[in-house]
């Protein structure tokens with residue numbers, strides 16, 4: 001299957017899952033995850049009409065996306081990987097949405113650059129719902145404090161994001177994220193990947209992040225390289 005065919009199939013599955021859901025979000029957007037995918041591959045998706053993309057490394061996005069954004073001004077780029085504070089300035093100039101705000105220090109760094117005149121991307125807070133030691137994301141117990149801190153800095157926090165543990169049933173993680181977003185008055189929920197986006201839609205996902213099902217399998221070595 002080609003990239004345009006895969007895209008069409010995923011969009012049809014999103015529409016069907018929304019139809020079957022009892023209480024879907026008002027809209028569910030597809031974030032096409034293009035990490036490790038060449039500019040040529042991304043251009044095939046753009047030509048087919050896809051406009052939202054996700055990258056997990058600042059450096060890789062900086063190499064691929066300025067040219068693409070120049071050609072497609074309505075392209076919306078999401079950062080879905082961990083962000084180091086020394087890359088905040090570059091990330092703010094490149095991304096439209098940062099989905100991985102997960103600590104006070106990062107919120108402070110974003111506010112500092114914003115105060116110097118940078119436009120702050122829309123922000124989602126990544127929650128480590130599985131409380132995995134090796135995974136990024138704020139622990140559930142620390143979420144309220146981080147939100148309060150970000151709101152005190154007037155940062156544009158719009159939603160929550162999670163990556164459930166690989167071997168877990170994702171449903172309780174999605175249910176938890178939905179409940180916390182409602183409690184906190186946040187409208188956006190980024191959850192669900194190639195293997196479970198239909199389940200996430202049942203729990204109210206506004207953004208699903210799909211890579212492999214659109215672009216094909218990635219080279220393992222490149223996806224496990226250090227973040228950045």
Ligand SMILES: *Cc1c(COP(=O)(O)O)cnc(C)c1O
Pocket residue numbers: 033035056080081163193194195209210211212213
């Ligand atoms: C790679 C990645 C995805 C996409 O995963 P697929 O299984 O290829 O759809 C989604 N979210 C994050 C945070 C990722 O790093």
